[in-house]
Amino acid sequence: MSERILEKLESWTWSAGVVGLGYVGLPLVVTMARAGIDAAGFDVKPEVVGALSSGRSHIDDVTDEDLTEVAAHTRFTSRIEDLSGRDVLFICVPTPLAVGKQPDVSFIEKAARSIASVLRPGHLVILESTTYPGTTDDMLRPLLESSGLALDRDFLLAYSPERVDPGNAAFRTANIPRVVGGASPRSTEAAALVYRRFVEKVHPVSSARAAEMSKLLENTFRWVNIALVNELASVARAIGVDIWEVIEAAATKPFGYMPFSPGPGVGGHCIPLDPFYLQWAARVTGEGTRFIELAEWINSRMPQVVVGRVQEALNDHGKALRGSRVLVLGVAYKPNVRDFRESPALECIRNLTHWGADVSYADPHVPELRENGIDLRSKPVAPETFDAADVVLVLCDHDAVDYQAVVARAPLVVDTRNALGRRGLKGVHVRSL
Ligand SMILES: NC(=O)c1ccc[n+]([C@@H]2O[C@H](COP(=O)([O-])OP(=O)(O)OC[C@H]3O[C@@H](n4cnc5c(N)ncnc54)[C@H](O)[C@@H]3O)[C@@H](O)[C@H]2O)c1
Incomplete structure (x- = not known):
């Protein structure tokens, strides 16, 4: 047959x-x-x-x-x-x-x-x-x-x-x-x-096993490298250099280096999940996966790091996080899509709400955000929305957003994706990760 x-x-x-x-x-x-x-x-x-x-x-x-x-x-x-x-x-x-x-x-x-x-x-x-x-x-x-x-x-x-x-x-x-x-x-x-x-x-x-493991290797590679660069974002900040400038410089090397970007965490249906399939398979055989564990520790605390950055930025403006209007700009897990599965925006919104912030969001691709205790509708992605916030928190770098308007109209911006820097937009009121 x-x-x-x-x-x-x-x-x-x-x-x-x-x-x-x-x-x-x-x-x-x-x-x-x-x-x-x-x-x-x-x-x-x-x-x-x-x-x-x-x-x-x-x-x-x-x-x-x-x-x-x-x-x-x-x-x-x-x-x-x-x-x-x-x-x-x-x-x-x-x-x-x-x-x-x-x-x-x-x-x-x-x-x-x-x-x-x-x-x-x-x-x-x-x-x-x-x-x-x-x-x-x-x-x-x-x-x-x-x-x-x-x-x-x-x-x-x-x-x-x-x-x-x-x-x-x-x-x-x-x-x-x-x-x-x-x-x-x-x-x-x-x-x-x-x-x-x-x-x-x-x-x-x-074999089927080799094909199955090849996919897990690809995504675990990304999971671990994102964790490395997330950790280095904090190191760069402490040293007083811009991590994005450092990454751009390192990426000019034509061999032996691949750029990864720091951010508020890792989302989607693949990268935050697949390493744990590999971890489980390793455990069954008695092998350890310490890289995966370390990467999880770093990546999963990024939403808390983000909340800390928002808190600090507001503090410098004489405001407390409690009661401040925080507009999350972009809730999808990656640019230009509507998918928000496992998006770090969800954890950031939960954390900000926990600390008493008045959280809203704007996303040109996600009209409604309903997931585990979050029930929000997108505000218009418009200059008036940026005006009305105490701080705009950029969590996803969608192309459809007018970042010029963000920098011009928001009183304070925390940009976790270098969405503004990438477009040459600067301001004393713009903070990075
Ligand atoms: N989304 C990605 O970017 C991506 C990339 C590569 C690999 N994958 C992998 O591909 C797989 C599918 O992911 P996805 O993002 O397409 O999921 P999805 O949730 O978008 O789609 C899965 C679909 O399967 C349907 N379904 C569930 N059980 C079913 C059943 N018993 N019979 C028929 N239909 C059923 C669901 O209703 C849903 O429409 C996952 O293993 C994922 O890890 C996803």
Whole structure:
């Protein structure tokens, strides 16, 4: 049977089904459809399926026009049975952390059970969710085989980590190189064939475990380096130099250095979570991950550092944090997107509120902020809003903000992202991290 799967994939006549239509799954559907592959998307949220079926996207990187363009090759469904006739099934569901920063792979488990219910001889299943090494071999394979079908004899199974970077116009699903590792050599071969059809570069590795760990290495590398530069931001401040100037200078070295930026913390669904998948996997083997622990200690205290900076700045202006109007400018976890999952802005807002500040926010991409005790609506991103605050706290550097107006109208600015400095805007009332 696995021979027949490979023949089908080589003939380029295969069709796809994607389980989970979020930041990863939806761009995947659109990219495949653009390459002429018939792609069906399945999601457990009826509102997501409803909106997509009527041509409305809920993801920054996919526009309504994109959905119209690929409509002939796509369909969206709330029934897993509709994926049964597809040849290649992708799993793109969330992998959050459970209590105690343990991996929560329950979404993968549920998705696998759904797929097992419609699995048929000839299927290739590919997991794209970020997860700990061993998930594909030790969890996904037995769940799929509970259908009575067997790996290689009936179906193939592989892992390929999604590396999409929401908001990045230069690198999209089609031109970000793909790592693929199968649960068997045939599976690796099959998955490589699949991605070669719609991705520019494919890099096969010897196992699913190696592919799983490669993704965790990438994101742990960022997590640790962000922590290093966050620590050095405090050191630079104590020494009396501008950390941004130092980073810019170091970045002129054409080899052996890569710039990272300090900030109010680390957000999003990947970088603050993935290192803990690696940490857990290391612990299971009895190995330690001290870099990850140290980086967590530094990164997770950044919101407190930010509150300290706001407090100091207000103090210099003869004001207490308690009762002061603090306008948080930008609450998304990164520039030019609406995603605020794990955004450090949430922790900053909670801390500022705890200390008695009157907190509001303005974000051109996030009209409402509702999460764990926070229930706020964005103020207009306008000069009057900057005027009305005692201090404007820049936590995310969106392009759509008029920073000239910020520097001209806000009585005091604490800029944690160098949003003003980067644009050559200065003022005695502007403080940095
Ligand atoms: N967001 C990113 O930038 C990014 C980048 C690279 C990798 N990843 C990884 O990709 C995975 C998906 O992340 P995301 O950001 O797309 O998540 P998301 O929350 O945006 O989307 C996941 C979708 O899956 C759906 N879903 C959940 N359980 C399901 C099930 N059993 N069956 C069908 N649908 C189900 C949800 O309703 C949701 O629409 C995660 O493992 C993440 O770590 C994310």
